Amino acid sequence: MAEAMIEFQSVTKTYQGGQAAVDDLSMSIDKGAITVFVGPSGCGKTTSLRMINRMVEPTSGTLTVDGRDVTSVPAPQLRRSMGYVMQSSGLMPHRTVLDNIATVPRLNGVSKAESRKRAEELLDVVGLASTLGKRYPSQLSGGQQQRVGVARALAADPPVLLMDEPFSAVDPLVRDELQKELLRLQRDLAKTIVFVTHDIDEATVLGDKVAVFATGGKLAQYAAPEEILRAPANEFVAAFVGRDRGFRHLAFSPSDGVRIHAAQTVRLHELGTGNGAGDWQLVVDDEGRPLGWSGPGAGAATVPGGSLFRKGETLRRALDAALSSPSGLGVAVDDDGRVAGILKADEVLAIIDADRRARQGRL
Ligand SMILES: Nc1ncnc2c1ncn2[C@@H]1O[C@H](COP(=O)(O)OP(=O)(O)OP(=O)(O)O)[C@@H](O)[C@H]1O
Ligand SMILES: [Mg+2]
Structure with a gap:
């Protein structure tokens, strides 16, 4: 049995006046592995992710990280102890790439010189040329910005990395490259990574385990990718994964039959x-x-x-x-x-x- 790093125990989140965004979620996330949350839009993936570092507070239930109830750690401290990468790189536009990467170490009291040196190393780790360090985020391609986002999340060397659709805004070729890069990085780093996507292919490529969420914030299946593809737990998962082998084959299927409706x-x-x-x-x-x-x-x-x-x-x-x-x-x-x-x-x-x-x- 793998060691658990993050545990959701009957966690529910209901936003003001709404229905449950996450409904009675119980799951255990393995240490040093990549766990992917996948599902259609609005099914509670981001909400679940953000409860891990208390950007969102659960309505009920308990969440532990490394055996500690997250509510026992002050939220800002908890947040800084985990890397967070989002879809739009979230970089600060008026700071250089190096300064962006050095943000959290600086907040943690690391000296300017030292955090800069670390930032330079990280540029290399995520496959960017050192000359890019002096640029501003707007002077980078989308793929490069996402790499900087990953470097920034790694800067404080956190044991946990939370990634919310980090690669979905880049074109498919760059996305493939970023996925490979992440897997390569992970072989050396062995972080506990929670990765959100709506793309079942990305989920099965990256995930050691995959959690399929259904509309209404319910966990529909949680298993190794092969098992999800081979034995979907119910009709929803079956439809979502394309039943027998994910959607990879769809990359070769024409979309002729797809009806395009008039848009309002x-x-x-x-x-x-x-x-x-x-x-x-x-x-x-x-x-x-x-x-x-x-x-x-x-x-x-x-x-x-x-x-x-x-x-x-x-x-x-x-x-x-x-x-x-x-x-x-x-x-x-x-x-x-x-x-x-x-x-x-x-x-x-x-x-x-x-x-x-x-x-x-x-x-
Ligand atoms: N701050 C908020 N206030 C009220 N409702 C919210 C808030 N954030 C999310 N929700 C609702 O909670 C549900 C889950 O949202 P969430 O963002 O977790 O979904 P998601 O699976 O990440 O979707 P997406 O794939 O579109 O990013 C949705 O119905 C959403 O409208
Ligand atoms: Mg989301």
Whole structure:
């Protein structure tokens, strides 16, 4: 039995006035391993992750890290003892790359010279040229920024690394590279990593164990990736993983059958406070390019959308778009980046299912 590093014991989180975002979660996360939280948008992955370092406080239940109840450690101290990497690199724009990486060691009282030296080493560790250290974040590519984010999270050498969709904003090739890099790093570092993604492929590539979350913040299955692919615990997991082998094969499947529905859009400057209808609205700029989603309820903020789908791309990209969108509706764009319509996750999943059956029929 692997040693446990993080334990959720009947942890529930209910945000003000809402339903449970995380519902009675009990799980044990192995020390020195990569555990991946995967599931569709809104199923409570980020909330679960953030309860580990008390960026979010549980409504009930107990969470321990290395045997200690997290509420017994002051939140700022707890937060600094864990690396945190998020989707947008979260770097401070007015500080150089090196200064960004050195942030937490400086907060922990390490001298300027020493934390700088460590930051320089870390640039190398994450595969960046030392010349990039003097640049500002905006002068780096998306992939480079994510590497800096990883370097920053590693700077204080924390035993626990929390990563929230760190690679989902970069293009697929860079993403593959970053995944390989993380696995290479982990062979040397053996950190306890909790990694959030909505992409089952990424989950099965990276995870020593994978936790599949279902809508409503329920843990649907928690097992080694092979087991999840081979023996999904229920219909939800089966549909989510594409039943027999993850979605890898979808990278080669055409998306011909995917229906693109007419989209109801609203321009940013027309966005009133009157969105009381309870539906998600797709917000576009004056050229019709997607900007994000306006949430249900009056006065709700615009939230960033997921990945975009271009006509002619693969089924994998279609599914990615639908699963990464906060509204559950994927956004299709034309060659000029204008909204061409929306696609629905359940329809994409139905096509995937039919595709799988057809393949099995042929075997
Ligand atoms: N600060 C908040 N206040 C109220 N509700 C919230 C808050 N943060 C999240 N929620 C709700 O809790 C649920 C879970 O959200 P969470 O961000 O944990 O999901 P997620 O699985 O990370 O989704 P995504 O894949 O879109 O990042 C959602 O219904 C969300 O709307
Ligand atoms: Mg999230």
